[in-house]
Amino acid sequence: MSFLEVFQYTRQDSPIHNIDPRAKLVMSIAFAIISLTFINIVPLLIFFLFLVPLIIAARSLRRWSRSMKGLSFLLLFIMVFNTLFSTVPNPFSHSIALTLRLICLMTSFSLFFLTVHPDELSQALIQMRVKFEFAFAMSMAMRYVPTLGQEAYAIMDAQRARGVELDKGSLLSRIRGIIPIIVPLIIVSIRRALSIAESMESRGFGGSENRTYMEQLRFRCRDWGVLAASVLLLLLILYLRFFVPLPDWVLWELPY
């Protein structure tokens, strides 16, 4: 589960943390689209090298690299699976590009989730005219990701003590081994959801129609700058990708 860390907010004081969440949302989406625009090693690598300094600026390099380590199994799996079963001419090269693309995508979104507090997110959504209930549900969901992770660990421990082998045996028996983890996890979550709902109601959730907020988000020059820069970058990349013939070095592939 450690790869989920990269989507978990950490309280820190960094230039990236201080950007308005709405600007950051646009930035992350722009970055994600850019990651999806290419399927070649060179441009994705360049983009990756562009993202890493941003992670460093957000003072989250260690957390990010830990997550990537946690993800390495999946990445390896994607690489092997695609190499073996892909029908493109250079399967190995293609699968490396795919893996890079996933890393870029995750990094783009992690820039948002690592640096936006759930409360900030819901405030941003509300100021984007999303209904309070939905915004609240969204920030609650984010808030409970790590809790769910901890719960999953506790359940795994409990089941391993009853002889469930989670990392041994054939693929089929491993899939079967998931059931004793998933069922309690769902039930525990439902139980908790019910009790949270009760405790929220008993504290008057939804009691008044028009909520007011102590802190309002304000767009500053810097945020406009980030917004404009991300949109411009996105447009530039899209233009280059679709209206300019790409030079050979960009399309370079491994020979197999």
Added chain:
Amino acid sequence: MIIMEDVHFSYEGLYTALRGVSFQINQGDRLAIMGANGAGKTTLIKHMNGLLRPMRGRVFVDGGNASSKSVAELSRIVGLVWQNPDHQLFLDTVEKEIIFGLRNLGFSQEDAQQRCDRTLSKLSLEGFGERSPFSLSGGERKRVALASVLAIEPLVLALDEPTIGQDARQKELLADLLKELNEKGCTVIVVTHDIEFVVEHFPRTIAMADGKIVADGPTRSVLSNQQVLDLCSLTIPQLTQTARALHRTFPTASERCFLLSEVEDAIVEILEGQ
């Protein structure tokens, strides 16, 4: 039975939960592990069946080094009963739930069935066999979780907070059951904050604070040490408080009483003396 030598453990290198824990638990011991929240109690018992492996130091279970055995192998020797039963229940009947663990650990179907029936009657859960665990109350689910471990008939039984959510009667029954198992040779370990439960039923106590053992010995002497009580965020049982109050007025009365009968005796002595 279980020996730990200078065991250290930290979670992902971030949070140090155990800093050099050493002790020996003998076959047939009945002991409590007490300590404040976050003292490392649960981490400690997870080392007993290999769910966690020490980062430094060694753990021996039943004469062998635990590091050479899998969790499944160790679980046949050391049964852990968890704080939250909902973390393990997932099948649609209580019976299947109990048999599931047994079958995983290599018992035959008939053997598992017999053990299941025996355990259900031992825990006064007869008639629950066909019920769904999810339709049961919290206390009942807790007993089903206990049953699923008891059915394995492990040499060591370790329970994490077994008294939470149990009414006074169930607590008594649990204590009786644990004593009975203990008399048959099973080593019983409980992790708990329930000082009355410990004083009444457990002869030995290990007190932990901040990842270390601060006291290990007979329950009475461990729990009459004010320093230990402070370190473990425990308050003394009401009976002991009563005894201390008596002692303040009548210095002849002993201040180290833990059981109702002892306080009674003290009062009778005072009355007779006057």
